Amino acid sequence: MQQALAATEAPILQIRALHKWFGDLHVLRGIDLDVQPGDRIAILGASGSGKSTFLRCLNFMELPSEGEISLKARPIGRPSGQGSARQRSYAQAELCEVRKSVGMVFQQFNLFPHMSVLANVMEGLLTVLRQPREEARRRALLQLEKVGLADKATAFPAQLSGGQQQRVAIARALAMEPEVLLFDEPTSSLDPELVGEVLGVIRGLAEEGRTMLLVTHELGFAYHYANKILFLADGQIHEAGTPDQVLKHPQKERTQRFIERFT
Numbered sequence: 001m002q003q004a005l006a007a008t009e010a011p012i013l014q015i016r017a018l019h020k021w022f023g024d025l026h027v028l029r030g031i032d033l034d035v036q037p038g039d040r041i042a043i044l045g046a047s048g049s050g051k052s053t054f055l056r057c058l059n060f061m062e063l064p065s066e067g068e069i070s071l072k073a074r075p076i077g078r079p080s081g082q083g084s085a086r087q088r089s090y091a092q093a094e095l096c097e098v099r100k101s102v103g104m105v106f107q108q109f110n111l112f113p114h115m116s117v118l119a120n121v122m123e124g125l126l127t128v129l130r131q132p133r134e135e136a137r138r139r140a141l142l143q144l145e146k147v148g149l150a151d152k153a154t155a156f157p158a159q160l161s162g163g164q165q166q167r168v169a170i171a172r173a174l175a176m177e178p179e180v181l182l183f184d185e186p187t188s189s190l191d192p193e194l195v196g197e198v199l200g201v202i203r204g205l206a207e208e209g210r211t212m213l214l215v216t217h218e219l220g221f222a223y224h225y226a227n228k229i230l231f232l233a234d235g236q237i238h239e240a241g242t243p244d245q246v247l248k249h250p251q252k253e254r255t256q257r258f259i260e261r262f263t
């Protein structure tokens with residue numbers, strides 16, 4: 001029954017034949033993926049395999065070189081060019097809309113150092129969503145409460161631990177009420193004792209049924225909280241499946257070798 005329901009639900013994100021070149025460097029080499037509402041997709045892969053570029057293409061911080069991304073059945077960008085030169089062109093206003101729907105949390109937090117925690121979380125609400133200051137403040141405080149940092153609202157990023165800074169970054173992403181959350185190695189620059197508090201916040205979001213894609217090397221976390229695992233190699237999805245399939249019974253040798261390194 002549940003499967004029948006899931007099958008009729010439109011994907012939030014539909015990615016088809018996605019390619020990305022940086023000059024001559026062919027980084028993404030044809031990625032196809034449907035992201036269903038409530039999916040928690042963990043993305044694994046060696047350094048340089050294209051994980052960050054893939055996430056960045058999903059909220060158009062990087063523009064795809066080729067292929068199509070649809071957000072709730074709406075293709076992003078207009079087709080331009082024909083035949084082998086088939087491409088899409090992107091309008092700024094449209095990209096701005098997409099970035100509201102697809103939030104991103106970075107490895108390095110990327111908070112504004114000269115702004116208080118509260119101002120960091122309010123910033124997008126004021127400048128992108130153009131909310132009145134009081135409403136932005138209310139929403140920002142709500143999100144800070146959610147990540148357990150309401151008492152740090154007036155602090156500056158440098159006064160916080162790395163784990164706290166990352167929780168602020170998550171609150172900032174959540175404040176925009178995105179439909180999809182992208183996490184790019186959110187715990188990779190944290191001291192080991194701070195990883196747990198950030199994974200705890202992400203776990204809470206997973207349990208709420210949020211749709212998320214998470215690049216991580218925390219295989220234990222991925223095993224328990226993801227419903228799908230992708231192993232990226234050379235800019236392609238080398239192996240994909242459930243956590244049991246990919247992490248416990250990988251079919252491909254390269255996946256096996258990668259997983260052995262982390263367990």
Ligand code: ADP
Binds near residue numbers: 022049050052054
């Ligand atoms: P990962 O996140 O899996 O480590 P990345 O997506 O960051 O991989 O990078 C994939 C490849 O693309 C690497 O070779 C990297 O050097 C290259 N790359 C990433 N971003 C850029 C860029 N803006 N310009 C040129 N090359 C880039």
Ligand code: MG
Binds near residue numbers: 051052053184185
């Ligand atoms: Mg990366």
